[in-house]
Amino acid sequence: MTSATSPALHTANERRRFGSLAWHVGALAVLAVVLYPVIWVVGASFKPSKDIIASLDLLPTKPVWANFSGLADGISGISISSFFWNSLMYAGLAVAGVVLSSSLTAYAFAKIRFAGRNLLFTLMIGTLLLPYHVLLIPQYVLFRNLELTDTLVPLVAGKFLATEAFFVFLMVQFMRGLPRELDEAAKLDGCGHLRTYWSIVLPLSRPAIITSAIFTFINAWNDFMGPLIYLNTPEKYTVSLGLMMFRDQEGISNYGSMIAMSLVALIPVIAFFMAFQRYLIDGMATSGLK
């Protein structure tokens, strides 16, 4: 009995182990290619400027700090921290705006039965597919006439007015999934919509809200076209524009500091990602499906 089954088991086991090994080799190979640029920028930030393009080594042979200490000088008289502060303000206001306005709107779509709800929902979804560029010019004209260019207002106004349909949609999908009994019970207990929204639906929607908040933060931090169009004085520039200033004014001569600042600019995004990747990935998956 044992002599009959054990060789078979043995080969099955071996085959499984080989399959697993092949899987890991394949996955690691793809991973190496995908992460190469990220590791490269970390390594390059510790290389002397002249080696950054020319050297093929992924990591520096003799790490130098000069690129980072060079950042302390700032760019044409503006300190690096000013760019970071501006980006932080932009991202912070954007998060507050999206969370507040999108959750209110989503509550209405998910939990209140009002006339015209389906039509408005269709309109809202329609804006998801609309190329942003068709709105760009009239919005610019509008904010210019209101004399609000060169401030953060044009960049964050839309966030406070729930124009980011993706997040509204994400929250609607999530709120629809919450047990109906909960808000019905709240209603029986005499809660109005505001109370139900604030004390029941909002706390339970935390995963969708966190996902939206992090995506908003990262999008605002990475945003390039918005600041490029609306901000004119270098003191008000966000990190993205600060980086472009670096490139245009220092050029190849100070490649090291440019790469070092690129890395520093990525740190908040990577840190957020590492802390919340689970939410982000699940949020991405649920919004993609139903």
Add this chain to the structure above:
Amino acid sequence: MTLVKEAPVRPAGKRSAAPAAGRRGRRRENLAGYLFMSPWIAGFLLLTAGPMIASLYYAFTSYNLFTPPQWVGLDNFTTMFQDPRWQKSVEVTLKYVVVATPLKLLLALGVALLLAQKRRGQGLYRAAFYMPSLIGASVSVGFVWRALFSDDAVVDRTQKIFGLDVGGWIGNPDYIIYALVALSIWQFGAPMVIFLAGLKQVPQELYEAAEVDGAGPLRRFWNITLPMISPVLFFNVLLESIHAFQVFGSAYVVSDTRCGPADATLVYTCYLYQKGFKEAQMGFASAMAWTLVIAVALVTAVLFWSQKKWVHYEEAAK
């Protein structure tokens, strides 16, 4: 607790009030609905619907921001269609969409199939593969790309090892667009995650049944996996191609800031930006924007029309 005690009383009270409260209740719900979504309504009117009408009007005017718009009829469109740089921007954008979208989705699907297997550490792999999707849009990564693909840098030298001596991609008008394509493909994480979620929903019994019938892995993929994930595939094709039409930041940062050399990365939105914000030709730029809207709407319509032929929805099976 209170709920249990009060429940029998309240519904009774409610029911007796129901006929009178019906219409008033409905009106109150309507009011609450509109109040809750007032931020969205304001945003929709002020920042979406209003601007759409305005840009439709600007598209038929000559407008430089400083003097009031002048009605010029179809002039913007006729100039646009004859403008060689506009034609170039259409060509560059189409090349980008047609090359980048399928390759990105192929890689996303390949990696999703790999990660769909239950193995140790798959969560970690999934997270690592997703990261480029988040940082890829930043100016930082644009610089990294410039550095990797420039003359005598990593990509150039690696090519030489394989005897493909074309020089750096960044300075070469024939190749720089493929550096942008590579940057787009690198961000395959978002469609990958959506594919993964789709793969998870394929019933395992189907595979078991097919195996009993003697179907090999390729046949199982073609006859089970692909039809079962076709709705997700459709969603990804739609979203990724619409996104690809609107690429801007990477074209601006990876190339020089004029989307060159020789207009090689003059994607549609880059030309729109130059016309509108550098040359203050708001009318022309609006005409370009509307042409983009129509193009995207056409692509969407064609995809929706084609889905009848290849997207398999499960309702029939259920």
